[in-house]
Amino acid sequence: MxxxxxxxxxxxxxxxxxxxxxxxxxxxxxxxxxxxxxxxxxxxxxxxxxxPGGIDPHVHLAMPFMGTFSSDTHETGTRAALHGGTTTVIDFVLQKQGHSLKEALADWNSRAKGTTVGDYSFHMAITDFNENTKAEIREMVENEGITSFKTFMAYKGALMIDDSQMIGLMQEVKKQGGMVTVHATNGDVIDYLVAKHKSEGKTAPLYHYLSQPEVTEAEASGRFADMADYTGVPGYIVHMTCEGALNAVRNATRRNQKVFVETCIQYLVLDASLYEQNFEGAKWVMSPPLREKKDQESLWAGINQGLIQVVATDHCPFMWEQKLMGKDDFSKIPNGHPAIENRMELLYSEGVDKGKITLNKYVEVACTNPAKIFGMFPRKGTIAIxxxxxxxxxxxNETHTLSAKTHHMNVDYSGYEGWELxxxxxxxxxxxxxxxxxxxxxxxxxxxxxxxxxxxxxxx
Amino acid sequence: MxxxxxxxxxxxxxxxxxxxxxxxxxxxxxxxxxxxxxxxxxxxxxxxxxxPGGIDPHVHLAMPFMGTFSSDTHETGTRAALHGGTTTVIDFVLQKQGHSLKEALADWNSRAKGTTVGDYSFHMAITDFNENTKAEIREMVENEGITSFKTFMAYKGALMIDDSQMIGLMQEVKKQGGMVTVHATNGDVIDYLVAKHKSEGKTAPLYHYLSQPEVTEAEASGRFADMADYTGVPGYIVHMTCEGALNAVRNATRRNQKVFVETCIQYLVLDASLYEQNFEGAKWVMSPPLREKKDQESLWAGINQGLIQVVATDHCPFMWEQKLMGKDDFSKIPNGHPAIENRMELLYSEGVDKGKITLNKYVEVACTNPAKIFGMFPRKGTIAIxxxxxxxxxxxNETHTLSAKTHHMNVDYSGYEGWELxxxxxxxxxxxxxxxxxxxxxxxxxxxxxxxxxxxxxxx
Amino acid sequence: MxxxxxxxxxxxxxxxxxxxxxxxxxxxxxxxxxxxxxxxxxxxxxxxxxxPGGIDPHVHLAMPFMGTFSSDTHETGTRAALHGGTTTVIDFVLQKQGHSLKEALADWNSRAKGTTVGDYSFHMAITDFNENTKAEIREMVENEGITSFKTFMAYKGALMIDDSQMIGLMQEVKKQGGMVTVHATNGDVIDYLVAKHKSEGKTAPLYHYLSQPEVTEAEASGRFADMADYTGVPGYIVHMTCEGALNAVRNATRRNQKVFVETCIQYLVLDASLYEQNFEGAKWVMSPPLREKKDQESLWAGINQGLIQVVATDHCPFMWEQKLMGKDDFSKIPNGHPAIENRMELLYSEGVDKGKITLNKYVEVACTNPAKIFGMFPRKGTIAIxxxxxxxxxxxNETHTLSAKTHHMNVDYSGYEGWELxxxxxxxxxxxxxxxxxxxxxxxxxxxxxxxxxxxxxxx
Amino acid sequence: MxxxxxxxxxxxxxxxxxxxxxxxxxxxxxxxxxxxxxxxxxxxxxxxxxxPGGIDPHVHLAMPFMGTFSSDTHETGTRAALHGGTTTVIDFVLQKQGHSLKEALADWNSRAKGTTVGDYSFHMAITDFNENTKAEIREMVENEGITSFKTFMAYKGALMIDDSQMIGLMQEVKKQGGMVTVHATNGDVIDYLVAKHKSEGKTAPLYHYLSQPEVTEAEASGRFADMADYTGVPGYIVHMTCEGALNAVRNATRRNQKVFVETCIQYLVLDASLYEQNFEGAKWVMSPPLREKKDQESLWAGINQGLIQVVATDHCPFMWEQKLMGKDDFSKIPNGHPAIENRMELLYSEGVDKGKITLNKYVEVACTNPAKIFGMFPRKGTIAIxxxxxxxxxxxNETHTLSAKTHHMNVDYSGYEGWELxxxxxxxxxxxxxxxxxxxxxxxxxxxxxxxxxxxxxxx
Ligand SMILES: [Zn+2]
Ligand SMILES: [Zn+2]
Ligand SMILES: [Zn+2]
Ligand SMILES: [Zn+2]
Ligand SMILES: [Zn+2]
Ligand SMILES: [Zn+2]
Ligand SMILES: [Zn+2]
Ligand SMILES: [Zn+2]
Known part of the structure; x- marks a missing residue:
């Protein structure tokens, strides 16, 4: 054909x-x-x-959560992605603490294999780095084609590894030719603030935001850069949201370091004023949370400065009924919002059409860089022989309106309802x-x- | 055909x-x-x-100097460029203080038109910004296809404009859709040090180096960035050599500013130890001078960080006899060295082959970015329909040895004699x-x- | 007695x-x-x-200006200073370009000697650095007890020296054991903006402010620090007003440099909103101008961080009739405002009483540091045997109200009319x-x- | 009398x-x-x-360690301190995890009360922050006169608190009017490196140094400053050793923050080349370890910049026999070195006499600032009515030679044997x-x- x-x-x-x-x-x-x-x-x-088909290197499909799953399966999620011009996604396999990477991969394969509509790959999230895990890193790289390893500096007891494990992981991943990526926020500080707000009866979505102040992300981003510099591993910070974190990376340039940075479309176009309503704000409860106007400006600048290389989504949708689990306690609201279908069109309309970035930059951050950084290039990410x-x-030139009524993601609200693009x-x-x-x-x-x-x- | x-x-x-x-x-x-x-x-x-054919956006062909000219004409220079894989160059037209841009352009045309072998364009160097000059900016942009305006923060009385003129120029160039480029060194400080060294009988080429310490370039680069930020004009720093200057640009990222930066091949691969010989050092007398190893590391890092976008040459060759004019006084040595033919091969051998940069980055900094930044894209700078x-x-894979015996530049020495590439x-x-x-x-x-x-x- | x-x-x-x-x-x-x-x-x-008696190291008494003088003489000015708790002031002798330091000193002595009420000393402002001036530096230090040399990076053609003279001066002053102080603003940029505003018919005092944007001071402060670092001379920046300039000094700490910084009381307690009225704003037309709230915060922090050592006044009063010279042209408004009498009480009330600084810090910045930095210690600046x-x-505990009706400065308005202290x-x-x-x-x-x-x- | x-x-x-x-x-x-x-x-x-009598705010007397104690008791330590001109010391009470502050204080009192020769006070080290501890903070401040609370970002399982506890502690201490001090190194990274070196058979004292690279201290210092800024608590970093950590504090000045910094005499005058010998290097095994010459320069500069306020010792001596516990394993070498007697004389000889600091600065950092920062002023730290x-x-003018033969500390070697002061x-x-x-x-x-x-x- x-x-x-x-x-x-x-x-x-x-x-x-x-x-x-x-x-x-x-x-x-x-x-x-x-x-x-x-x-x-x-x-x-x-x-x-x-x-070129868009590549979204940060999605969570059918992600297990409190006995249920994020509402887009590999089928519905990648189909919605295709509707929005994204042809390949990278989903996250989450190691269970005390269990092997292989088990986790098998689990994810059981949901993704044979069901997915668009092309996909996996990051492996390392939540328990030990001698066994260390041995599996090589297998993942050499046999499974999984070359990026996600870490969490938050969610102690579930996903977080400490800095000791981080250094060990970095040294091993560097040896095997991979990359370490990170959810960079200071989980301990956040845990403290969450507990404090709850103990004070502050349960609204707004307190989700106030429990993750800019400093928690700025600090952890700097710490991750420090460790990546010390070990020499290629490092990548996912879903950067704020000026403080970007400044940590800017500071690191002084020692001749390069850290890759991803932001997500929502951090470029939405801000924290959305939390200043009642439970409605739960739609945008994600981690890190939306930030301020000044942070949007920093992120757009970071893209043009070449310091932010990727615009992803961290797509992790939950039905409104699932969000309601946190009605009386913001910390029970499942984290995440739907964007897999909207990323390419939002970035064009808000970025290219409004003159913030060029067409070449658009393709670079939405298609090509994700492929290059994560080892899918030149098969993916470009239009070339x-x-x-x-x-x-x-x-x-065509204008249209975003709405849950017309989108293809398996979620009953839109974070961008009524936006004209x-x-x-x-x-x-x-x-x-x-x-x-x-x-x-x-x-x-x-x-x-x-x-x-x-x-x-x-x-x- | x-x-x-x-x-x-x-x-x-x-x-x-x-x-x-x-x-x-x-x-x-x-x-x-x-x-x-x-x-x-x-x-x-x-x-x-x-x-793609290389683009060298910084060359000086048949540049008038003390009654003589830089030794490569537009013919010999562009022919040598072609031998080295550079198909297009941008030469500098220099306004004479007290005279018009038009006059200067006519002068340069008289040498370039009909004689040039490779393709070429002109930057216009503004050495006397006044109401007349201001009016000509628009003409240059609209009629002549000259959209970049070079400034000198050094060479008082000959080429330098003061910061008052700089701001005025920036505001006008921004209005007309152009770019301001700059030789960023503090000329006043350099003038003082040159005079001081001479008064102390220090006349060797080494004192050329010691008269232009890193701080003169770091200071002026920061000052230029400040003014570009204030006026909002697209700014471009030519021939950056050192960590201090790069740090000025890194600092400017904190205010969300983007300044374009060019380095030259010699600053990536040669260092100031070459001045620690007798008059032989005159071969590398150029401004700014060669710097230290730590500066080379910063420049390579800057390229990979996306903070340096272009590798050029500042090609400005002089015959050994011409260099001898400064035998007893370093300040009389004509500034410049031959590199137009060597840039692409040196950058490949020292950069790509040694693993410092990727192939894509190589083409980006040597071909594509110069075309994009200076308005020749997509006609030049890429391989595309x-x-x-x-x-x-x-x-x-072919290895070969650089030598004045075999090069095509009209100059009787090589800055890289015997280098095996x-x-x-x-x-x-x-x-x-x-x-x-x-x-x-x-x-x-x-x-x-x-x-x-x-x-x-x-x-x- | x-x-x-x-x-x-x-x-x-x-x-x-x-x-x-x-x-x-x-x-x-x-x-x-x-x-x-x-x-x-x-x-x-x-x-x-x-x-201890306050020391104000930055005052202009009977300063020649357009055929007239700043309105406080050495007599009225030092008497007013005493009323406000300032027992010693340092006034500025201004070299006339083309003339000697000795002549300037004689001129100032003719007004100050025998008329002054409080104790005083002189800074020598170097406006024309050449071989003759260079020789006089030593005389000033050795014979006249004048060890600080003021420079202007603004007021071209009248007071400004260029960076070449600056480096030369710094090297000589270092050799003689003195200090170089500086009015750090980019005069060329300001000149451009003044001319531009006037050509656009913008003549109100507000345009005085808008002609001296923060960047002009930040840039020049950084440049001065660069030159002081290169030459190793003790350097001191007078009347710092803004975050940008303070950040230049903060950046310089990274290279282990110490630059002394003075702010003035008005920059701590007044802001630029005062210019948003008609000609009334002329009362606060001074250079640099008042800044923003965020700058006040930076300055208070700078004091507590030990990065700002002195709070002075730049006292330079003009009668309202004199201010009216600029009624139709902000650039003709004589620069300066009266504060010599108010500094100690304002700094106590706004600083100590409001908990911004401690009592020890108060004495340090208002009395002791000026004496130490400028070589009057231990005779002046402390209470000791x-x-x-x-x-x-x-x-x-006593409260009172500032007013032109009750103050002792020879000026018919107060910059703080009605302030309750x-x-x-x-x-x-x-x-x-x-x-x-x-x-x-x-x-x-x-x-x-x-x-x-x-x-x-x-x-x- | x-x-x-x-x-x-x-x-x-x-x-x-x-x-x-x-x-x-x-x-x-x-x-x-x-x-x-x-x-x-x-x-x-x-x-x-x-x-004024010197104040050493960082000493460990009779500190429990592996069944034994640091070799100077409160008696011998304070007596030696007096010989060296230090009249007051602040020792550290260490909470045992799972136990109360009161118990710890009683334990320390049992050794110090009635035995001490010089004056002393206690910091309280919080190693287990929980609701009980929180309640005791107030008691310590209000009843015991203990207003500074030491934290460890290292020594997991023994002394370390995590960032969640840190934030909680900071908020409580701020409320009670105290100060939080910190041993700022990334313990997790150090633990990893220690284990790695040991697993590779690298057991010499040199690997103590290589297990605590500069980045571990720089990172943790920045993190502590971030948390102190967020909570607004007065913060104090003990025993800073390096440029990287000082730069973290310098960066923090940009957000108008003040963090107090202490260095120790050994970091100013000794460097890591002492580890390049065999087990002899154990004499200087302390945490953080000695650093490089460039770090010494940064620390002296930091003192003059006002960014380092205190020079202490972290005196924690062990007999050579105790040091030998780590003969085959650097991680078993008891950490610490003797300096309580040498601080004042070393700082004078190396600092004042060599022109690095003034006499006033000497007294400020060795006597007055410790008293002011820690709430003993004006009773202690100055000469005043x-x-x-x-x-x-x-x-x-008197010269003398340091030696274990003549010193009064209860330890059988000197870190400065043969130094002529x-x-x-x-x-x-x-x-x-x-x-x-x-x-x-x-x-x-x-x-x-x-x-x-x-x-x-x-x-x-
Ligand atoms: Zn995440
Ligand atoms: Zn995610
Ligand atoms: Zn140049
Ligand atoms: Zn050039
Ligand atoms: Zn001034
Ligand atoms: Zn003044
Ligand atoms: Zn410690
Ligand atoms: Zn200690």
């Missing part, structure tokens, strides 16, 4: 030109001006932008298959492949 | 893949796997790297024409075109 | 105790609990604070003489002595 | 003058020129310096009693008093 996309304005992290793209089977085989080729299917992309034909055809995903191809067209998903559950990832050097 | 380059490993700032490139006339018209096309000429690039077919075919430019195309092959230049004087540049936003 | 001050709470920069002070002639000869001594005069200081009996007896100067002794009592000045014109100052090391 | 000290050059943190001091009973009652007083004893101090007559008469303690008075004269201790075991301390504001 072959496809010819004609006359689109093709945008990569580096380029911007009008041409035809010819796809044979799953990959791109030619790009050119008026390609004199016949294809099984021809798509007219005149007047449209043509992007030999790469997977993961392609988004995007109308930069400029620019819309029209057609999406995944490995040469028409996956989305005219708001319909044309590929089946199980089409999605697990993407094995290669070792990384920490340089891109 | 058409050309088909087969099976090369094509590297752009974003991509890395093996394919054929088909060129029709002056531009690239198709890229693909085994393109089923016949061309007038076919080049086998198997086993080779294929880069519709772009000029400026292409370098590079053997990553890994990686060699084999074939160069300029706008579809075979320009260099087998160490021979196949295009004529006058082939080079002046490239009009577009307005810039300061975002890339 | 002898005086016994009984039972006061004596505060020095280090100490805090209740005792009697016995003065013989001009100096303190004993301090003790219930001293069993008879004196010619006894003062009961029970319930009072006893401070052998020191001049310059003593302020202060009622910490807690704490009042009751009695002042100068070298053992009762100078102020019950709001009356009891010493005559001419009583004030010129204080020769010693060399300084830059360490205190 | 009364004492008259005649004609000494009296140095306080602020002053420097020649006078007589008259002591009645335990306190100073008069200071003056040629005091016409008869005393029970007269001491001629002509040609001598007269300092009403203060305790704790006085050191010091010959600035300029300046010697000649006579020491403690509360008016001749305590040391002619190298003899003239007061008895039990003379020393416990000094109750007052609340602190964090401002001095």
């Amino acid at each position: 072959s496809v010819l996309i004609k006359n689109g304005r093709i945008i990569t992290a580096a380029d911007d030109y009008i041409a035809d793209i010819f796809i044979e089977g799953e990959t791109i085989s030619a790009i050119g001006k008026d390609l004199p080729i016949k294809a099984d299917m021809t798509i007219d992309a005149s007047g449209k932008l043509v992007f 030999g790469s997977d034909a993961d392609i988004v055809i995007f109308d930069p 400029t620019g819309k995903v029209k057609t999406v191809l995944l490995r040469g298959q028409m996956a989305i067209d005219d708001n319909k998903c044309l590929i089946d559950r199980g089409y999605g492949q697990f993407i094995k990832r290669s070792k990384v050097s920490g340089k891109i | 058409s050309v088909l380059i087969k099976n090369g490993r094509i590297i752009t700032a974003a991509d890395d893949y093996i394919a054929d490139i088909f060129i029709e006339g002056e531009t690239i018209s198709a890229i693909g796997k085994d393109l089923p096309i016949k061309a007038d000429m076919t080049i086998d690039a198997s086993g080779k790297l294929v880069f 519709g772009s000029d077919a400026d292409i370098v075919i590079f053997d990553p 890994t990686g060699k430019v084999k074939t160069v195309l300029l706008r579809g024409q075979m320009a260099i092959d087998d160490n021979k230049c196949l295009i004529d004087r006058g082939y080079g075109q002046f490239i009009k540049r577009s307005k810039v936003s300061g975002k890339i | 002898s005086v016994l001050i009984k039972n006061g709470r004596i505060i020095t920069a280090a100490d805090d105790y209740i005792a009697d002070i016995f003065i013989e002639g001009e100096t303190i000869s004993a301090i003790g609990k219930d001293l069993p001594i008879k004196a010619d005069m006894t003062i009961d200081a029970s319930g009072k604070l006893v401070f 052998g020191s001049d009996a310059d003593i302020v007896i202060f009622d910490p 807690t704490g009042k100067v009751k009695t002042v002794l100068l070298r053992g003489q009762m100078a102020i009592d019950d709001n009356k000045c009891l010493i005559d014109r001419g009583y004030g002595q010129f204080i020769k100052r010693s060399k300084v090391s830059g360490k205190i | 009364s004492v008259l000290i005649k004609n000494g050059r009296i140095i306080t943190a602020a002053d420097d003058y020649i006078a007589d001091i008259f002591i009645e009973g335990e306190t100073i009652s008069a200071i003056g020129k040629d005091l016409p007083i008869k005393a029970d004893m007269t001491i001629d101090a002509s040609g001598k310096l007269v300092f 009403g203060s305790d007559a704790d006085i050191v008469i010091f010959d600035p 300029t300046g010697k303690v000649k006579t020491v008075l403690l509360r008016g009693q001749m305590a040391i004269d002619d190298n003899k201790c003239l007061i008895d075991r039990g003379y020393g008093q416990f000094i109750k301390r007052s609340k602190v504001s964090g401002k001095i």
